[in-house]
Amino acid sequence: MKRGLKIALVQLAVGSDKAKNVAAAVQEIHKAKEKGAQLVALPECFNSPYGTKYFEEYAEEVPSGETSRALSKAAAEAGVCVVGGTVPERCGSRLYNTCAVWDSNGKLLAQHRKIHLFDIDIPNKITFKESEVLSPGDQLTTFQFNGIKIGLGICYDLRFCEMAHIMAKEGCSLLIYPGAFNMTTGPKHWQLLARARAVDNQLWVALVSPARDQTASYVAWGHSLLVDPWGAVTGQLEHVPDALHATIDLNTVEEVRSQIPIRMQRRTDIYDTVKKSKQ
Numbered sequence: 001m002k003r004g005l006k007i008a009l010v011q012l013a014v015g016s017d018k019a020k021n022v023a024a025a026v027q028e029i030h031k032a033k034e035k036g037a038q039l040v041a042l043p044e045c046f047n048s049p050y051g052t053k054y055f056e057e058y059a060e061e062v063p064s065g066e067t068s069r070a071l072s073k074a075a076a077e078a079g080v081c082v083v084g085g086t087v088p089e090r091c092g093s094r095l096y097n098t099c100a101v102w103d104s105n106g107k108l109l110a111q112h113r114k115i116h117l118f119d120i121d122i123p124n125k126i127t128f129k130e131s132e133v134l135s136p137g138d139q140l141t142t143f144q145f146n147g148i149k150i151g152l153g154i155c156y157d158l159r160f161c162e163m164a165h166i167m168a169k170e171g172c173s174l175l176i177y178p179g180a181f182n183m184t185t186g187p188k189h190w191q192l193l194a195r196a197r198a199v200d201n202q203l204w205v206a207l208v209s210p211a212r213d214q215t216a217s218y219v220a221w222g223h224s225l226l227v228d229p230w231g232a233v234t235g236q237l238e239h240v241p242d243a244l245h246a247t248i249d250l251n252t253v254e255e256v257r258s259q260i261p262i263r264m265q266r267r268t269d270i271y272d273t274v275k276k277s278k279q
């Protein structure tokens, strides 16, 4: 018997008009529902241009801000789970890069703050320092929807294999990363990292990017994609606004895990990946 979850990865065009960005997201959630999606995932930084100079201006409280309220309402009206990409979140004097997840009644299911901030310096290519304005989150985030345990990461979080490994160990069959790689690292690492996390952990991996805007100060790579637990890319968009529809088949997770049983073959007497509990 096929046990599946129908998902839509929505590669939104993001501009400087916040209300327009949010309205476009709401419209795409309804469109995805019409095409049969049960879970709709949006990109990193979908209500604001991506860049440290924008975060303060576009930031809102989560879940009480206007973007959260619009997504919660859209999730309830469409009757779908919404993995709400990310927004710059204001919490007291701090800003975070945050993904909120809404169930099909519009109730907040999960809230993940990006743990690994995007601070890189590739001379003559790209220098970016999220930590100039953002604070890092300090916990891993998983949630259940329709009997499937799903783990969340945000963009640069994808580079950290320990995080994915722990979420897999905690029972996740699907990891979703709203992300916005760029024109330097995107072609080199975007698909490679998604396939690596999928094959290492024998689960589904979905990456959701904004569409590319050549006029933006940060040009996103696009290419939202889905990788299966064998490490095969089962669907990938180009760089223009679009949506990827697919079914997450849980049988594939069990098939790979039983046929290649690395989960039982780890030499944890020699090494381990442990989750530290917060004091």
Ligand SMILES: NC(=O)CCC(=O)C(=O)O
Pocket: 044, 117, 118, 154, 155, 156, 157, 159, 179, 180, 181, 182, 185, 186, 189
């Ligand atoms: N928004 C991000 O975290 C970008 C990450 C990225 O581009 C990378 O190469 O990593």
